[in-house]
Amino acid sequence: MVAFALLLAVTCYAGAAALAVTPLARPIGPPVQGVVTALTVGVLAHVVALAIAGYAAGELPIAGLGAALSVAGLALGTALLLAESLARDVTLSLIGGPLAAGVTAAAVLLGSRPAGQPRGAQGLWLASHVAVSFVGIAALATAAAAGALYLVERRELKSRNFGSVFRSFPPLETLDRVNHLGALAAWVALTLGIVLAGSYSVAYGQLEGPQVIWGGVAWLAAGALALGRQLGGWRARRAAVAATVAFVLVVASYLATRALASRPGHFL
Amino acid sequence: MALIVSGISHRTAPIETRERCAYGVREIGPTLAAVCEAARAREGVLLSTCNRTEFYLVEGEPGEPDAVAGVWTTLSARLGSDATPFGYVRRDRDAVRHLMRVAAGLDSMVLGEAQIHGQVRDAWELSRGHSGPVLNRLFQTALSVAGRVRTETAVGRGAASVSSAAVLLAKKIFGSLQGRRAMVLGAGEMASLALQCLLDEGVRAALVANRTYEHADALARRHGATAMRYEDCWSQLGSVDLLICSTAAPHVVVTREQVAQAVAQRGDRPLCILDIALPRDVDPTVGRLDNVFLYDLDDLRAVVSANLELRRAELPTAEHVIDGEVERYWEWLAGLAAVPVVAGFRAAMERLRAEELTHALRRMGDLSPDQRAALEHFSRALMNKFLHEPSVRLRAAAANGRGLAIVDAARYLFALHDTPVPTSPAVDDRTTDTEIANGERR
Numbered sequence: 001m002v003a004f005a006l007l008l009a010v011t012c013y014a015g016a017a018a019l020a021v022t023p024l025a026r027p028i029g030p031p032v033q034g035v036v037t038a039l040t041v042g043v044l045a046h047v048v049a050l051a052i053a054g055y056a057a058g059e060l061p062i063a064g065l066g067a068a069l070s071v072a073g074l075a076l077g078t079a080l081l082l083a084e085s086l087a088r089d090v091t092l093s094l095i096g097g098p099l100a101a102g103v104t105a106a107a108v109l110l111g112s113r114p115a116g117q118p119r120g121a122q123g124l125w126l127a128s129h130v131a132v133s134f135v136g137i138a139a140l141a142t143a144a145a146a147g148a149l150y151l152v153e154r155r156e157l158k159s160r161n162f163g164s165v166f167r168s169f170p171p172l173e174t175l176d177r178v179n180h181l182g183a184l185a186a187w188v189a190l191t192l193g194i195v196l197a198g199s200y201s202v203a204y205g206q207l208e209g210p211q212v213i214w215g216g217v218a219w220l221a222a223g224a225l226a227l228g229r230q231l232g233g234w235r236a237r238r239a240a241v242a243a244t245v246a247f248v249l250v251v252a253s254y255l256a257t258r259a260l261a262s263r264p265g266h267f268l
Numbered sequence: 269m270a271l272i273v274s275g276i277s278h279r280t281a282p283i284e285t286r287e288r289c290a291y292g293v294r295e296i297g298p299t300l301a302a303v304c305e306a307a308r309a310r311e312g313v314l315l316s317t318c319n320r321t322e323f324y325l326v327e328g329e330p331g332e333p334d335a336v337a338g339v340w341t342t343l344s345a346r347l348g349s350d351a352t353p354f355g356y357v358r359r360d361r362d363a364v365r366h367l368m369r370v371a372a373g374l375d376s377m378v379l380g381e382a383q384i385h386g387q388v389r390d391a392w393e394l395s396r397g398h399s400g401p402v403l404n405r406l407f408q409t410a411l412s413v414a415g416r417v418r419t420e421t422a423v424g425r426g427a428a429s430v431s432s433a434a435v436l437l438a439k440k441i442f443g444s445l446q447g448r449r450a451m452v453l454g455a456g457e458m459a460s461l462a463l464q465c466l467l468d469e470g471v472r473a474a475l476v477a478n479r480t481y482e483h484a485d486a487l488a489r490r491h492g493a494t495a496m497r498y499e500d501c502w503s504q505l506g507s508v509d510l511l512i513c514s515t516a517a518p519h520v521v522v523t524r525e526q527v528a529q530a531v532a533q534r535g536d537r538p539l540c541i542l543d544i545a546l547p548r549d550v551d552p553t554v555g556r557l558d559n560v561f562l563y564d565l566d567d568l569r570a571v572v573s574a575n576l577e578l579r580r581a582e583l584p585t586a587e588h589v590i591d592g593e594v595e596r597y598w599e600w601l602a603g604l605a606a607v608p609v610v611a612g613f614r615a616a617m618e619r620l621r622a623e624e625l626t627h628a629l630r631r632m633g634d635l636s637p638d639q640r641a642a643l644e645h646f647s648r649a650l651m652n653k654f655l656h657e658p659s660v661r662l663r664a665a666a667a668n669g670r671g672l673a674i675v676d677a678a679r680y681l682f683a684l685h686d687t688p689v690p691t692s693p694a695v696d697d698r699t700t701d702t703e704i705a706n707g708e709r710r
Contacts, residue, residue, distance in 0.1 A: 026422070029419070157440060157441065157561055162567075163574070167425075167578075170443075171439060171441060172442075172538065173441065233535045233536060235535065235536035236536040237536070237558065238536050
């Protein structure tokens with residue numbers, strides 16, 4: 001049942017991306033309603049899957065790689081749903097849809113059974129840290145998706161190519177605003193995640209090197225992006241490049257720290 | 269009953285002819301009344317725009333004057349010479365299809381233009397005194413089909429003129445132009461048009477600079493903008509989002525150095541430069557600067573031509589939508605034509621039945637009330653059985669397109685020539701199918 005619900009979520013995320021591609025192929029209006037519906041069904045199926053997995057395991061399904069990826073997929077899907085619903089646009093789904101589908105599909109392959117986590121207040125503390133951190137990563141992914149799309153559209157506009165990207169992408173200003181909001185949300189959420197992680201490690205004495213390194217890199221990347229935008233006046237191309245680089249850095253550092261971790265199965 | 273459209277358009281008549289055949293708002297009612305009267309048309313709508321003058325008419329009974337001839341007489345009198353070489357006539361389904369294509373902008377000079385939708389609606393409104401159920405339904409359907417064509421296809425998407433392409437390009441960078449700052453270099457007619465376009469889009473502050481300050485000032489006053497001396501404009505370049513260049517200078521007036529300096533003060537804010545001058549005002553290498561988006565007239569024309577090509581590619585989809593609606597309308601119209609015939613046919617049979625029953629009862633002498641009722645019931649049931657199949661088939665034949673001839677044949681066979689064909693019901697004419705059918709049955 002969990003696998004079925006997760007596969008339904010994967011299909012919906014991928015379906016949203018496929019729908020988002022249609023304005024590129026044929027110059028019709030963006031299928032906002034279809035994309036939002038697909039994402040809503042995907043997120044609901046995902047929540048059901050996680051609820052069943054959590055109920056069966058008797059704990060929140062956040063510990064262990066598969067479970068963590070599943071939560072990450074849900075966070076991405078939810079961030080995408082919110083962004084597309086508010087912006088009444090579908091372009092972010094071009095990148096966000098496959099990303100959410102890929103992460104969730106990986107969770108299905110790895111198995112989303114939780115790897116075991118502390119119970120009671122300690123468990124709740126840990127769960128809060130993980131949830132907030134995932135929201136931060138999802139927001140950073142959204143900022144990076146907007147940044148990548150900004151760079152693609154900017155290139156088309158500079159080279160005076162008035163093709164499907166010109167017709168179907170939202171204005172550069174809109175993508176820049178999504179990038180800005182994503183960067184700020186990512187930094188706030190990751191800061192909160194770091195605070196929760198720090199206090200958790202002080203309270204319970206559990207601190208793992210790779211987690212600290214990855215958390216630190218993610219926080220610094222999001223922080224640099226948010227501060228660059230807020231204080232350094234980064235906008236447009238510079239901000240788009242920075243968001244994309246920041247997200248790539250976070251993914252690369254995750255892969256590196258996971259490879260270095262003594263107990264990779266336990267990491268996240 | 270025949271539905272016809274007859275008139276002239278940009279496809280058949282030069283502008284001089286179209287100008288002379290165009291009718292003002294006040295002329296539409298009297299002209300339409302005269303044409304309907306002369307042609308004994310039951311309904312009429314006159315659509316008159318700068319690109320077409322068309323009479324939509326529902327012809328009267330066979331034997332009435334030719335409605336088309338009435339239209340040509342009117343148009344020829346207006347033109348002062350024979351108008352028939354410039355005209356065309358479409359009948360029945362072709363007339364229905366024609367109006368739907370017109371309303372959707374498929375027959376417009378600029379494919380997919382949106383203005384015609386409002387013009388068709390206005391024409392219908394202005395002709396309300398002469399339109400009835402057939403034309404009301406036709407115009408209502410045509411306007412709704414036009415809406416579908418616009419939403420379901422890309423026939424109306426994108427910019428189709430250079431000025432709208434300029435606005436589209438600027439919007440691709442800034443989203444809305446509401447509250448943006450713009451500068452116009454030059455004070456000629458193109459500059460004036462560009463300035464008006466910007467102000468229409470909600471540009472907050474518009475600056476006009478020209479080598480002759482008085483010209484800039486005159487243009488700025490006309491549009492409620494701010495004039496500035498040409499030498500001072502470069503210091504303002506850092507604060508504007510949009511620069512439109514339209515000077516008559518025979519050489520480049522905006523150099524890479526000037527823009528690079530301005531861009532350096534702007535941080536990462538994009539600057540859109542639209543060079544609509546010929547020869548160009550802006551050094552082409554300006555476009556290579558970071559966060560500067562430079563477009564010239566060729567680019568704007570490329571946007572327009574790409575959009576028109578896309579619109580043309582959407583034509584088959586739009587025609588498919590229209591085909592379906594033409595058939596639906598035609599089924600409704602044919603069904604409407606069958607209603608009075610079926611009703612007349614049944615009324616004639618009912619009269620016969622009642623007469624024969626009266627004779628029979630008289631011949632049979634004293635019968636009990638039950639026996640009379642039984643005979644009454646028998647005669648009515650027999651007649652209903654006989655009439656059921658022909659009624660159903662008549663309605664079906666009318667609806668499937670073969671039918672109007674069969675409907676006419678039925679009128680001839682059962683001597684129903686006096687049966688009234690649908691006329692305007694006494695209710696509001698923007699009725700639904702059911703309302704009209706009920707009106708007819710009344």
